[in-house]
Amino acid sequence: DTAVSQTPKYLVTQMGNDKSIKCEQNLGHDTMYWYKQDSKKFLKIMFSYNNKELIINETVPNRFSPKSPDKAHLNLHINSLELGDSAVYFCASSFSLGGGNTIYFGEGSWLTVV
Amino acid sequence: QQQVKQSPQSLIVQKGGIPIINCAYENTAFDYFPWYQQFPGKGPALLIAIRPDVSEKKEGRFTISFNKSAKQFSLHIMDSQPGDSATYFCAASKRGQNFVFGPGTRLSVLP
Numbered sequence: 001d002t003a004v005s006q007t008p009k010y011l012v013t014q015m016g017n018d019k020s021i022k023c024e025q026n027l028g029h030d031t032m033y034w035y036k037q038d039s040k041k042f043l044k045i046m047f048s049y050n051n052k053e054l055i056i057n058e059t060v061p062n063r064f065s066p067k068s069p070d071k072a073h074l075n076l077h078i079n080s081l082e083l084g085d086s087a088v089y090f091c092a093s094s095f096s097l098g099g100g101n102t103i104y105f106g107e108g109s110w111l112t113v114v
Numbered sequence: 115q116q117q118v119k120q121s122p123q124s125l126i127v128q129k130g131g132i133p134i135i136n137c138a139y140e141n142t143a144f145d146y147f148p149w150y151q152q153f154p155g156k157g158p159a160l161l162i163a164i165r166p167d168v169s170e171k172k173e174g175r176f177t178i179s180f181n182k183s184a185k186q187f188s189l190h191i192m193d194s195q196p197g198d199s200a201t202y203f204c205a206a207s208k209r210g211q212n213f214v215f216g217p218g219t220r221l222s223v224l225p
Contacts, residue, residue: 004157033212040217041152041201041217041218041220042217042218043158043203043215043218045212045213048212090157090158092157097209097210097211097212098146098207098208098209098210098211098212098213099145099146099207099208099209099210100145100146100163100165100207101207102148102160102163103150103158103160103213104159105157105158105159106157107155107156107157108155108156108157
């Protein structure tokens with residue numbers, strides 16, 4: 001039973017399109033995240049969501065918007081896709097933010113913009 | 115001050131060797147230092163973690179050494195195996211704030 005699941009796993013799309021990635025966690029966690037991992041493997045935090053409220057936005061372009069219908073789901077919408085958006089996007093969750101919490105990552109969504 | 119530095123960027127060892135990955139931080143408010151392991155095609159997963167009140171933590175073949183005064187910590191993998199080949203991320207956090215991840219180290223363990 002997957003703890004953090006995200007769909008789709010692979011996504012190839014053209015520049016200018018709008019796309020969404022869905023994420024669900026079944027761990028009962030209050031905090032969810034979106035991370036971007038580029039080709040150099042850097043893990044960059046994009047959003048943190050605590051119990052449906054955005055708590056930190058790490059200067060991500062406003063073409064990216066998180067949507068959380070409930071605390072178990074955090075979807076990522078991307079408008080007007082650009083070539084530089086090509087990356088692996090990881091959804092993750094933890095009991096709460098920071099401190100001694102363990103972050104549980106999904107398996108990633110590979111986005112390729114052509 | 116929020117940055118976590120990590121070295122080396124990549125590392126190749128023979129089976130049985132002891133790879134060592136080093137990390138350094140600036141923010142003395144950090145109070146939790148985990149290491150995450152990422153296999154190709156997978157998300158990162160917690161490997162081992164330490165708090166600054168201890169100098170060493172061992173779990174199986176994995177050991178964290180922590181030097182609070184130098185603001186440095188390192189991961190040692192004893193008797194490394196080809197199955198340990200992965201990307202390793204150190205991180206630092208404090209309560210109520212996002213984790214800060216290092217840039218990662220790609221480890222290859224040759225058979």
